[in-house]
Every structure is written in C-alpha cells, then in structure tokens.
Amino acid sequence: MARRGRVGIADVAARAGVSVTTVSHVLSSRRPVAEATRAKVLEVIAELDYRPNEMARGMRSQRTSAIALLVPDLSHPFHTSAARGLQDAVRPKGYHCIVSATDGDGDVERDLIRQLMTRVDGMVIAGAEPGIVAVQPLIDAEVPLVLLGADIPGPGFDVVTNADYDAGAMAAHHLVDQGRRRIGFITGSQDFGGPARRVEGYRSAVERADPALVIRSDGSLEGGARCMARLLDAAEPPDAVICISDVVAIGALYAARDRSVAVPEDLAVIGFDDIEAAALVTPPLTTMATSSREHGAAAGELLLRRIDSAEQVEPRRVVFPATLVRRQSA
Amino acid sequence: MARRGRVGIADVAARAGVSVTTVSHVLSSRRPVAEATRAKVLEVIAELDYRPNEMARGMRSQRTSAIALLVPDLSHPFHTSAARGLQDAVRPKGYHCIVSATDGDGDVERDLIRQLMTRVDGMVIAGAEPGIVAVQPLIDAEVPLVLLGADIPGPGFDVVTNADYDAGAMAAHHLVDQGRRRIGFITGSQDFGGPARRVEGYRSAVERADPALVIRSDGSLEGGARCMARLLDAAEPPDAVICISDVVAIGALYAARDRSVAVPEDLAVIGFDDIEAAALVTPPLTTMATSSREHGAAAGELLLRRIDSAEQVEPRRVVFPATLVRRQSA
DNA sequence: ATGAAAGCGCTAACAG
C-alpha cells in the first residue's frame, strides 16, 4: 500500500481480488490477461484513480520514457525551436521531453547532468563540446547521448551540427562581395564549438581581418547592442558586422539606430538563425538561416536509435547547411 | 551492486570497507561520520566515479529535488522568462527545474502531469485554470502546486496572476483617451483564464464594443498577422487593436505594414508583456508590461512554501499589476 | 491465465 493516501498497485490488486502481478500486466500488456479480469482491474483502477508511481516503475524496469534536453539558455529562440523539433520527434514514440537550462554555468551543468542522467532514458545537450562540457559521466554510464552543436561525434555520442565554418565564410563573402572593407564579428557567450568555427570561416574569407573587430558579447540582445556601440565608437569602426545570432544582431541594429548609423548604407549587419523577429525589425535582417527545428528533430532520431539498440552503435554526425537569407540589412 | 557496469552504493561501501549506511551518510551529512572514514569514502567515490541513482534515492526518501514547470508553449517569451524567474528562485534552495511543453493539447497535458507528478516535489503549471486543465490528480495526491495565470487559489494550490481585468481596461482606456472609436482585440489560443479577463476588462472600458472586432488567433506571430489582415480587410476595420501578447502584436504590425496602414496614425496597436523585441520593432510597440520573471519567482516561493510545510497551507494569491509602457504604436 | 517472491539502489529506523 502506498503512503500518504496515495493509492498503490497493491490497493488495486486487493480491491480487484487479483495479484499485483496481474494488475501490472494489464497495465503493460506484457502478457495476456483474461478479458474478464482485465475489465475488472481497469474498473478498479478508474474507481481508485490509480496512477503508477513512475519512479518505482523506472527503477525496476530501468526505463523512464523521458528524455532530457539541456540548453544554455531557454530564452534563445534557437534552443526553444530545437526543443520543439526534438519533442515532435520523440513524442510519437512515447517519450516525453524535459528541458532544463544551465545558464552556461559549468557547475549547474554538471549538477544537472548528474541529477538527470539517472532519471531519463537519454539526453541531448546543446552548446556542448566534449572536453569542455562534462559529458564524460554520461558516456561512461552509457546513457544515450546526442550533442547539439558539437562538431565531431565520438564513442558513445552522436552530433548534429551546422556547417558552421562554411556558414561563417558564406556570410563574410557576401559582405566582401558588396565591397565591405572592415568586417567585424560579434560572437556570443560561447567561444568554442560552433560559434568558434563560424569565426574561423569568417577569417578564411576576409583577408587580414582586424583582430580588434572580433569581439565577444554575452549573447543577449543588450549585449549585442553594447558590443556594436563599442565597435562603432572605436577609431576605425567597421562597415559591416556578422553577429553570432539574430538576437545579437537585433541588438546591434538597435545600437546603430541609436547612433544614427544608417543600415545598410554605412553598416551592414548579418545575423544567424533566421528567427521570427528577423523579418520584422527595421531594416529587415539579412541572416544565415539555421534549421533549428530540424536540428532538434534529428537529435531526437539519433537519440531514439541509441535508446532502441542494446548494442554499441557507431557514432553518427548530421550536418545541416546554413542558407543566406537576403533581406535589407546587408 | 548496480547492473550494467554502473557503480552502486554497495560497490563504494565494499571498497571503502564500510557499510552502505555510512556511505549514504557521508553523502547526505544527515549524521556525523568520523573524519577519517568520511575521507576514505569520498576517496573511493571519486575513484569509482560513483553517482547515486536519483531514482532510487527519490523513491526511498520521497523527495526528488526537482520541480516541474508546464507551459503551453516554450517559444513564448513570457513563459521562458517566467521559467527563468522560477529557476532563480528554487535553485538556491537546492531544487532544479525541468520544463515541459504541452502545446496546449489536453491529452499531452494530462499525460505529462501523470508522468511528472511522481517524479518531482512540486509543479507549477502555466496557462491553467482549474476545471479546464486536469490538475485534480495533483491536488488529490497533495503534490505542491502553483497555477500561473489562474485567478482564484483553491484548496491545494496557490495562484500567481496578472491584474488582467484591470490591464485590459487600462489598455482600452488608453486607446479611448486618444480618440480611437473602433477598438479591436486579438486574443490568443486560450480563451479562458487571464486572456479572457483581459477581454472583459477591455469590454468594460469600451462602450458598445463591436463583437466582430474581437477575434481569436493561435497566439503566434503569423497568427497575429493573419488576424490583423482579416480585421483590416473587413468592411469596417478597427482604428485600434489590443493584442493578447507582444508576439501577436508584432504580427499585427507586420500585417499593417503589408497593407500600408500607418501605425499609429491609422491604426493603434497595443501588446502585452513588454518582451525585448517590443522596443525594437518599427514603430516601437506600446505594451502592457507584465513582470514575467517576477511571476516565475513568486511561483517558486509559493511552491517552496508548500514543499517545506508538511501541514496543509492556506491557499495564497499573488497578483502583479501590469503597467502601460508608452512607445509609438499607440 | 495467474501468483509468489525476489529484487531495482537507495534511505531510515532501530540497534549497538
């Protein structure tokens, strides 16, 4: 019997005049139950409003029907959109998806991983690069794992990522092609992984990129505005800037407007992601569209594959290209 | 010993030459352990990279250190911001926060509640009105519960909410005061609870509000644009519109621009929430600011209070006023 | 077609 007034499987069994085993089996359909018995049990379950304790169930069966998504920042559209894709991919298979934010704090992250790893059937972690983020425990414990935004898969985990290097290069080329001479880059809070590769791509495309023109924001809209302001107030301001995300880019637009710097005439701005707001700001933002939702969905498929197969599976890598969406800011 | 190569508390105990009880206690500090023993145990724990199984722990101790937030839609800034506030409120107390999206689907919601209720120490549910959303199981099972956006607390749950009626009235009055005659209202996917009360407030402030001017969107940006287009294309278009959220309002702005309807000259637009983007669209959006983060934080406090007290606690209600932020769209 | 009983990995009385 369950404590605190909660009804447990034993209560149901007693009331229905069967064993707990039988109740368990009508619930799981893992072995045939006589139709009459089954009906009776179901009736009692409804009557008592019995709901199995997921914790006990999970403990015994070693599966939870839950998967976790860890993101650095819930307020970022890329992440919520990826969450959406992930959710849509796993829900039909009976998994539900819980998401938790790390705030980019390593301790929180480690803690969350610890807490969650024994409560879910698999995890996808966004903005994680092995060696940077503490994913080793997950790999050691053989928890199905997919890294969103990491570049290279490894033993025990798959990755889904953007063609970040190419995307960075493409954005820069677009700017170079329209005659921009001093092209800056405002990065986000993360200076490794995908963001770093975008910067490398940019460097490959811009001859003698001025290091002073590459600066790091905290990834927020205000952060983007602050960085843009700093760039604009410098002795030799840029005539174009690539921003690590649309959120940052919109902040940059804001700072430019504040200083009456005309976009795109005096300053070209390119973002990343193609979030909803991108089309709606003034001027509409040119951006490298990343298929965030597809990223999430792909991560879900990869994760399910790992969950379903008892054996070791070979690490897989899914790469999505980013596409230039030309609007008016560049 | 734990299966599948995972190290369990028994492994640690054996290796350290102590009982599992002792290991458990060095972990929980719930009773003194000799410094030497403690050190030895800690050493073995590190050596074996032991991590307690949260599931087993929770099952035994009836506490999980986790709380869940259920939201209709993760992509809505109000929700992510509330999530942030909630997280900030409970993390210092040792709780981590998992969020899950229901997509406004009743079945998913019921399912998620079922799944999560036995895995967390408490839940906060956004956009839920008792009687509409299936929260009864939570109340019956005495799971600490806070409803975000519901109006009246009840036995077993607290609420934190906006002064929605007042806010709706205030927005409408602002429009009336500037001489608007045909004031519309674009609502969201939810037509009960807070949103409904905003509409009531609006009705109280607008004499003979034309029912044809109150229409329902799906709460998305595109939805807002579609609804605005419909309103604008009608025989007698509105000269002002209140939108249930900034997201919807930005969509409305978009539709207006599409049709070359001048805002605010020919059409005033007011949103709700004061999201980041509100200040950055063109024209900058006038909006009823809701303190989403504070909502989340308040929900966290309320929840902790319920979790901490073994007894019944009297239902509490926290109301935040919305404040008019005047920009240029109205 | 059904039951009895043995745990899943841990914590918490209850002893020393």
Add this chain to the structure above:
DNA sequence: CTGTTAGCGCTTTCAT
C-alpha cells in the same frame, strides 16, 4: 560513530 534490517512501489523471473 557505525552497522543491520526493512522497506519505497513497481516489474519480472519462476512456478503453478
């Protein structure tokens, strides 16, 4: 200060 012993509520052999 430390160990022994019951379970938490469920699933799953192993019997019947």
